[in-house]
Amino acid sequence: MKKPKIPILLSTFLTLLNDRLGESIVFPLLPFLLADFHTDGRTLGLLAGSYALAQFVATPLIGALSDRFGRRPIIASCVAGSVFGLGLFAITISLEWPKGSTIPLMLLFAGRLIDGISGGTAATAGAVLADISTPEKRAKAFGLIGVAFGLGFILGPFLGGQLARLSFSLPVWVATGFALINLAVVLILLPETHPIEARTTSMPKKRELNPIKKVKEIILNPSVGGLCVGFFLFFLAFNGFTAILVLYFKERFNWGPELSTTAFLIVGIVATVVQGGLIGPLVKRFGEKKLTIIGLIFVITGCLIIPLSNIEDAKQYIFTAVAILAFGTGLVTPCLRSLVSRRLNTNGQGAALGSLQALQSLGSFLGPPLAGLSYDLIGPKSPFVIASGFVALVITLVSKKSIKRMNY
Numbered sequence: 001m002k003k004p005k006i007p008i009l010l011s012t013f014l015t016l017l018n019d020r021l022g023e024s025i026v027f028p029l030l031p032f033l034l035a036d037f038h039t040d041g042r043t044l045g046l047l048a049g050s051y052a053l054a055q056f057v058a059t060p061l062i063g064a065l066s067d068r069f070g071r072r073p074i075i076a077s078c079v080a081g082s083v084f085g086l087g088l089f090a091i092t093i094s095l096e097w098p099k100g101s102t103i104p105l106m107l108l109f110a111g112r113l114i115d116g117i118s119g120g121t122a123a124t125a126g127a128v129l130a131d132i133s134t135p136e137k138r139a140k141a142f143g144l145i146g147v148a149f150g151l152g153f154i155l156g157p158f159l160g161g162q163l164a165r166l167s168f169s170l171p172v173w174v175a176t177g178f179a180l181i182n183l184a185v186v187l188i189l190l191p192e193t194h195p196i197e198a199r200t201t202s203m204p205k206k207r208e209l210n211p212i213k214k215v216k217e218i219i220l221n222p223s224v225g226g227l228c229v230g231f232f233l234f235f236l237a238f239n240g241f242t243a244i245l246v247l248y249f250k251e252r253f254n255w256g257p258e259l260s261t262t263a264f265l266i267v268g269i270v271a272t273v274v275q276g277g278l279i280g281p282l283v284k285r286f287g288e289k290k291l292t293i294i295g296l297i298f299v300i301t302g303c304l305i306i307p308l309s310n311i312e313d314a315k316q317y318i319f320t321a322v323a324i325l326a327f328g329t330g331l332v333t334p335c336l337r338s339l340v341s342r343r344l345n346t347n348g349q350g351a352a353l354g355s356l357q358a359l360q361s362l363g364s365f366l367g368p369p370l371a372g373l374s375y376d377l378i379g380p381k382s383p384f385v386i387a388s389g390f391v392a393l394v395i396t397l398v399s400k401k402s403i404k405r406m407n408y
Contacts, residue, residue: 008132009144011190015075015125016148018182022086022115022175023051024156028264031247032168032257033093037105041244045372048243050109052364054116056211059361066124067200071131072192074124079186081118083179085111090172131193150276153268161261168257211358218356223343230397231336232359234296237390238329240367241303241383244375248306252380253314266319267326274330288335288342289398295335296395298328300388307381339398 026033031044038044066074089111097104126145160171219225219232249255249263282291302325309317340356371383 005132007189008128008191008193011075011186012125012128013144013148014182014185015079015121016145017152018079018082018179019119019122019125020149020152021156021159022082022179023119024153024264024268025160025171025175026086026089028157028246028261029160029164029168029171029257031250032164033172034108036093036097037108041247041372041375042369043105043372044247045240045243045369045375047109047112048372049239049365049368050112051116051119052239052361052368054113055119056358056361056365058117058119059357060211060214062124063127064200064203066127066194068203070192070194070196070199071124071128072186072190075121075128075190076183076186078118078121078124079179079183082115082121083176083183085113085115085118086172086176086179087111088114090169090176093172094169128190128193147276150268150272154265154272157261157264157268161258161265164257164261211362215358215362218359224340226397227336227340227343228356228359230394231340231356232363233390233397234299234332234336234394235360235363236367236370237387237394238299238367239364240371241306241387243368244371244383245306247375248380249318253309253311253318255314259315263318263322266322267329270323270326271330274327275334279330279334282331283335283338288338291331292335292339292398293395295328295331296391296398298324299332300328300391302326302328303384303388303391307384336398 027048030048031039034044034047062074062078088107092104092107092111095104122145129144159174163171163174218228221228245263246255246260249260253259286294302321302323305317305321305324309321337356371387374382374386
């Protein structure tokens, strides 16, 4: 099916960029946006994790809907949901509310959940790229995903930090406006790329759309179960301490939005450089397993530097720590995925790697509230120490001795 590729690529790129930009603008500012409603770590953790929970539940259904009804209506619906969710969040933090009212907090959670449910755009946009690419050119087309995500992780914190100097609500309004532009481009330019004759004739059964079932299946797979548990624990730990990172900066060092978002900007730049240019040569030299363990050690190092920092030298230590963290994460994520992929049969790749994504979303949901609870009950430094312990456990799951013992 011949389609004009430039409108398709532009629509897809903006959709992928919007998916990351909306999240990376809002996420680092959550402690400041919540300040008028709740300041405890538990509430912050639940609000941060609610987005991932919604994605975890909705992504399998969104993928099935795009196979059944086509890509264009599903992408348009998801982007419209993103506009609504971000808009609701922006309106809520812009209004004056009576003290003690629970309504604004409920609306903030509703906005995050709606935006998270609509976050299935990345998978559907990837399906669009697959539709218009030949198998031998598919990897090149999928490179657009990495470019859009990397740019989103860089632009989001930068715009959030700069705009928050004028108003805390302004970055969220800008994210809403970008989502609205994305919706207009999709409706005007994006044609349907999934022909009727290629669509599924019926929706999958409910049990096939159950993300818990898919997660259970891959964890019980004797070939990759231990590695997948490690993958889950890594994202639980990483998303846990990153969720309370800005709150820690705010309360420990009295940092405002600009310095806090600069830390996330550094993460975006370093991770993009690692995954965009360094990962290939490093894998050739060291291999995925060794590189995964090296990356995990970097993550532990960066994680432990943060609570050791003092107010006097905070900038130097924190920016160094987050750069180390980003470098380690840039190594771990693709290499650990590759280790899982190499142990799977060819015919099980799609479903299993989809389940791996579900595991990542589950860890991203559970990590923030657990870290917030630890922050409140044990102490502000505890999430970093606990996360380091989880990452150390991941090293044992990836190590040769652990793999032998599990008969991989």
